[in-house]
Every structure is written in structure tokens, then in C-alpha cells.
Amino acid sequence: MQMPSDGKKPVRVLLVGFHEVMRAGLRGFVGTRNMEIVGECQTIPCAVATAARLKPNVVLMEMLLPDGSGVEACRKILVENPAIHVLFLTALDNEDARIASLFAGADGYLLDNIGSAALLDAIENAAAGLSILDPLIFPPASPKLRAQSVHLARDSGLSRQEHRILLLVAEGKTNKEIGEALGLSGKTVKNYLSTVFQKLNVSRRSQAAVRFTQIISQ
Structure with missing residues (x-):
């Protein structure tokens, strides 16, 4: 991807998990912003090794991976590369999973019914170091x-x-x-x-x- 005219480097994204149709969709609309997908993984060892090698800005990950939990992958990635930001995108609307992911160091937990524009905003915000808390999951304090x-x-x-x-x-x-x-x-x-x-x-x-x-x- 060429650097945009404003000189800002693209947000580099590593995909972990997701079925092929989902990955194809993500590839398509990520290209509409100043972002690029630099790698794709399906397993925890691949995610950890690829994150260490490519140093993406953001890892966009599923909660349930073929060989284990995304929480485990998140924890291992951040132990070796604490500057990386991890976002979970999942269908799993489960309180224990949400809490576990954030305590593992993830910057956000999003349900997969989120709109494409909102997801892209979340990726950009995560790359900037902001926490991404879905208001449907973590509503403002009453x-x-x-x-x-x-x-x-x-x-x-x-x-x-x-x-x-x-x-x-x-x-x-x-x-x-x-x-x-x-x-x-x-x-x-x-x-x-x-x-x-x-x-x-x-x-x-x-x-x-x-x-x-x-x-x-x-």
C-alpha cells in the first residue's frame, strides 16, 4: 500500500481467526481507510510468531480459535510485544469472556454485528492507544x-x-x-x-x- 498524501503511515492489521468469507470482507473494507492487512493466522502459535515478526499496530482476533482461546493468544502476543494493540471481534456475548479478554490486555471487545464503519473507527482508535468498549456491552455509568x-x-x-x-x-x-x-x-x-x-x-x-x-x- 502506498503512503497517503498526508504522509501518515497506514495502520497495519493482523487478522487472527475468522472464516474465509469474513476475512474476504475484512480485506475489502479495510482498504477503504488508511489501513492494510499484513498477515492472517488461524492458530495461537502462528498469531504469536507473526505478531512478533511483523509488528502490526493492531491484531484483530476472534475469541474462539481452532487450537484454543483468543485470550491465550492475546496474552502471549502482549508479553512479547506490549506495544501491539489487540481488538476482539466475536459473536461471543459472554461476560466472563469479555472480562478475561480485557484483563489479558486487549484494547477492546466488539460483537461481530458491529457496522463496518464503526469497526474501522475502532481499529483506528485502538492503533492510537484508546480503549474500545462497545456501549452495548459497557454502557455509561448510571x-x-x-x-x-x-x-x-x-x-x-x-x-x-x-x-x-x-x-x-x-x-x-x-x-x-x-x-x-x-x-x-x-x-x-x-x-x-x-x-x-x-x-x-x-x-x-x-x-x-x-x-x-x-x-x-x-
Whole structure:
């Protein structure tokens, strides 16, 4: 693929899983954006080895692979290549699977009935380091959940400002949007998030969001 006139490098995508018809469809509409599919795999060893060799920006993966779980593949890929972003695209609407995928380090979990434009947006956002949380799966926090989240903040030792930031992360807000909402600079938001991640014992914003959702729903 040639570099576009704006000079931006294409988002490099590795496909893991999916039947041939699905892969053909993905190849077709990925080409409508500044993206390219650099490889395709069906098994965990292939996914891990190919990700290490090609260093894609995003791995788009099914949850159920012929030789095991996509969660296992995700974990192994990120151990060797933590800069890679993993997105799950699956028909499996299962809470345990969603939580497991995000705690394995995935940047998002999408159901396969998502529209093509929304999926392409998700791939671009994942490549930019944003968590991708399907609003049908992780809806914005209701007033009741916001109230319950106070207990999470207290138990985790979060300050009031850290708690506010975590709520916005759980709603899928970007650092810029969080900064605008709270009157903070992007750098300050990033520093707060580092502290929040440490207190919650997570390493990615998607993990923090699912940790929030998991605990306050108990």
C-alpha cells in the first residue's frame, strides 16, 4: 500500500481467526481507510510468531480459535510485544469472556454485528492507544453505579479527582475529553491515570474500565 498524501503511515492489521468469507470482507473494507492487512493466522502459535515478526499496530482476533482461546493468544502476543494493540471481534456475548479478554490486555471487545464503519473507527482508535468498549456491552455509568463506585474509590485508595477520572475512563472518554471535562491538561490526566492504574493493579485503560465495571456490579 502506498503512503497517503498526508504522509501518515497506514495502520497495519493482523487478522487472527475468522472464516474465509469474513476475512474476504475484512480485506475489502479495510482498504477503504488508511489501513492494510499484513498477515492472517488461524492458530495461537502462528498469531504469536507473526505478531512478533511483523509488528502490526493492531491484531484483530476472534475469541474462539481452532487450537484454543483468543485470550491465550492475546496474552502471549502482549508479553512479547506490549506495544501491539489487540481488538476482539466475536459473536461471543459472554461476560466472563469479555472480562478475561480485557484483563489479558486487549484494547477492546466488539460483537461481530458491529457496522463496518464503526469497526474501522475502532481499529483506528485502538492503533492510537484508546480503549474500545462497545456501549452495548459497557454502557455509561448510571447514577446508581456512580454512587456504588465511591466504594471502589475508597477501597482502592483513589483520591476524589482520581475517582472522577476513572468514571470518565469507564465511559470511554479520551484523555483530551477527560481534560476538557475536568479542566486539566492532557499531561496532568496522563499522570493521574498512571496513579490510578497502579492503585488498581492494571496496565491499560481498558483493564481499568472493566475493573471498574466488574467491581461496582458485584
